Amino acid sequence: MWCVWIERAPLRDGLARTLRPVWPGVMLSRLGRVHVGHPTRREAVLPGGQWVRVRNRQAGIGEADLALAQGLLRGTAAQAIPQPKRRYLGREVVGWVTEVGPDVTLVQVGDRVVLTGEPLSTCATLSLQPPCRPCATGNPALCQHRAVPWSGTGAGWGDEMIVHESQLFLVPDALTDDQSVLLEPAARAARAVLHRLPEPGMQTLVIGGNAVGQLLCATLKAMAPSAQIVLATDEVHEAKLAQRLGVNHIIPARAGQISRKGAALTNAQTFQRRGTTYVLGGFDIIYDCLGTTASLAEAVRLAQSGGLVVSVAAPARAVRVDPSLVQQDEITIVGVAGAGSEPPPPDAKENQRGRWSSMAVAARLLRKKQISIDGFITHRVPATRIRHALRQARSGVMRLVLTYE
Numbered sequence: 001m002w003c004v005w006i007e008r009a010p011l012r013d014g015l016a017r018t019l020r021p022v023w024p025g026v027m028l029s030r031l032g033r034v035h036v037g038h039p040t041r042r043e044a045v046l047p048g049g050q051w052v053r054v055r056n057r058q059a060g061i062g063e064a065d066l067a068l069a070q071g072l073l074r075g076t077a078a079q080a081i082p083q084p085k086r087r088y089l090g091r092e093v094v095g096w097v098t099e100v101g102p103d104v105t106l107v108q109v110g111d112r113v114v115l116t117g118e119p120l121s122t123c124a125t126l127s128l129q130p131p132c133r134p135c136a137t138g139n140p141a142l143c144q145h146r147a148v149p150w151s152g153t154g155a156g157w158g159d160e161m162i163v164h165e166s167q168l169f170l171v172p173d174a175l176t177d178d179q180s181v182l183l184e185p186a187a188r189a190a191r192a193v194l195h196r197l198p199e200p201g202m203q204t205l206v207i208g209g210n211a212v213g214q215l216l217c218a219t220l221k222a223m224a225p226s227a228q229i230v231l232a233t234d235e236v237h238e239a240k241l242a243q244r245l246g247v248n249h250i251i252p253a254r255a256g257q258i259s260r261k262g263a264a265l266t267n268a269q270t271f272q273r274r275g276t277t278y279v280l281g282g283f284d285i286i287y288d289c290l291g292t293t294a295s296l297a298e299a300v301r302l303a304q305s306g307g308l309v310v311s312v313a314a315p316a317r318a319v320r321v322d323p324s325l326v327q328q329d330e331i332t333i334v335g336v337a338g339a340g341s342e343p344p345p346p347d348a349k350e351n352q353r354g355r356w357s358s359m360a361v362a363a364r365l366l367r368k369k370q371i372s373i374d375g376f377i378t379h380r381v382p383a384t385r386i387r388h389a390l391r392q393a394r395s396g397v398m399r400l401v402l403t404y405e
């Protein structure tokens with residue numbers, strides 16, 4: 001068994017950060033924080049009765065894992081949560097179950113499964129009763145005990161992983177491996193859309209044309225076909241894919257440009273004062289899939305009065321948002337941390353009107369071909385070449401997938 005993890009090592013991290021201006025790839029090199037190797041003592045046995053061993057088949061290099069690997073997330077309040085000494089990477093993965101503990105009830109040997117998010121501790125993995133409120137309501141990604149060290153080993157980057165059965169989603173037979181490996185970002189896109197389903201004629205803006213941004217456009221098309229969809233991106237390959245998905249307009253994602261073009265498209269009025277721009281009018285719902293210092297501030301500026309801003313990508317730095325806009329325009333800002341519990345999709349049958357998991361919503365969209373993933377997986381690299389793959393995944397790549405023998 002081999003896997004990929006990052007480890008807390010302030011001195012080593014500091015050295016790598018110092019070298020980064022002259023050596024941009026240092027964080028992903030052997031001098032950086034990414035470790036590739038055998039996980040030692042725990043790999044031979046399952047840590048408890050509800051744990052499962054999974055043989056990985058393919059894994060995606062997603063933006064969130066890559067940001068962790070590169071040490072890009074700094075200076076935010078979330079960084080204050082004690083980090084586990086070791087954090088395993090690769091939350092986008094499909095594999096099959098090869099061993100189950102005696103108390104496992106949700107999966108069997110031979111089942112095809114995906115991870116539902118980054119493997120961290122939850123009330124289920126810690127066997128805590130009663131569970132905390134987020135866990136009790138089907139949102140383990142928000143568990144109040146996630147700072148407790150996790151008992152599992154490995155994740156998607158590596159040939160095997162040992163995870164708790166509650167951290168797996170059983171893949172429907174109808175889905176291909178390529179669809180399955182994109183289920184985790186598709187589930188986050190579904191959660192973002194279901195926060196407030198756009199009404200007919202509403203104008204939506206997706207900032208960032210990365211895989212999650214594209215899946216969001218596709219999910220909006222499927223669940224709210226009469227909403228207008230505008231995508232902000234500066235990347236040609238992202239714009240091309242979004243055009244195929246049927247977005248209505250593409251605008252630049254650069255700070256300043258995005259407000260100007262976005263305001264023009266929505267017939268909003270703009271006012272300038274002392275270098276800041278105020279937009280009266282704008283989009284009904286805005287999804288920030290970039291998480292840069294500028295993107296969330298632009299999203300709040302461009303949100304219509306009473307509008308909603310959904311923060312989908314983890315901001316890499318503490319972001320300054322003008323609170324007067326939130327108050328004066330009664331804007332709602334919500335986050336999407338990972339898959340959780342959702343209201344039913346709009347076309348669910350009468351007997352399916354209860355809560356759904358985000359993973360089930362996404363799997364249904366893919367199974368019914370309501371969203372297509374053609375053109376999403378642009379590169380495939382044997383997993384043994386992981387460092388090469390990480391360097392390749394940095395720019396101009398929609399989704400690079402690691403393949404296992």
Ligand SMILES: [Zn+2]
Pocket residue numbers: 122123124131132133134135136140142143144145
């Ligand atoms: Zn919990």
